[in-house]
Amino acid sequence: MRFMMLMIPKGYENAAPGTMPDAKAVAAMMEYNKALKEAGVLLTLDGLHPPSMGVRVTFSGGKPQVTDGPFVEAKEVLGGYWMIQVKSKKEAIEWATRCPASDNEIIEIRQVQEFSDFPADVQEAAAGFSEMQNLSEKCGDD
Numbered sequence: 001m002r003f004m005m006l007m008i009p010k011g012y013e014n015a016a017p018g019t020m021p022d023a024k025a026v027a028a029m030m031e032y033n034k035a036l037k038e039a040g041v042l043l044t045l046d047g048l049h050p051p052s053m054g055v056r057v058t059f060s061g062g063k064p065q066v067t068d069g070p071f072v073e074a075k076e077v078l079g080g081y082w083m084i085q086v087k088s089k090k091e092a093i094e095w096a097t098r099c100p101a102s103d104n105e106i107i108e109i110r111q112v113q114e115f116s117d118f119p120a121d122v123q124e125a126a127a128g129f130s131e132m133q134n135l136s137e138k139c140g141d142d
Contacts, residue, residue: 002043002112003092005082010104013074015050028100036084036095047080079105083112 012019021029036042051069058065071077086092089111096107115123 001088001092002083002085002114003089004110004112005084005092005096005099006108006110007047007079007081007101008076008106008108009079009102010076010106012079013051013077014070015052017050017053019050019052021047025100025102032099033082035098036082041084041086041091041095043083043085045080045082048078051077076106 033042033045036045051071051074054069056067056069056071058067084092084095086095089109092109092111096109099107101107115126118126
């Protein structure tokens with residue numbers, strides 16, 4: 001089972017462009033990341049720049065509109081993520097509880113929808129998805 005663990009740092013929604021984490025916090029997080037990798041559960045991970053450096057594309061009335069960050073209405077934003085492959089939700093939770101997160105950070109755990117999870121009609125509508133999924137895996141190997 002694949003799970004995405006989403007890091008939600010409180011206050012990151014207001015972070016200035018170029019804001020970087022503290023070196024000590026990064027060192028602790030790297031030890032955690034190393035443990036995930038050594039256990040063979042880590043598929044990928046990334047940290048994200050603050051929302052002040054991002055954009056949002058909305059589709060009001062079916063027409064795309066681009067809004068530069070920061071986003072006034074944002075209450076929680078992602079600071080990064082881990083994609084892990086484990087045997088159960090319980091194991092994903094166990095890994096999340098080992099993270100050296102600070103008091104202002106939350107980890108949300110979400111199971112990835114596998115193609116086989118969908119009913120037959122949805123699988124038919126998503127024909128070709130497996131090939132796209134394999135393509136994204138190959139792109140990550142570069």
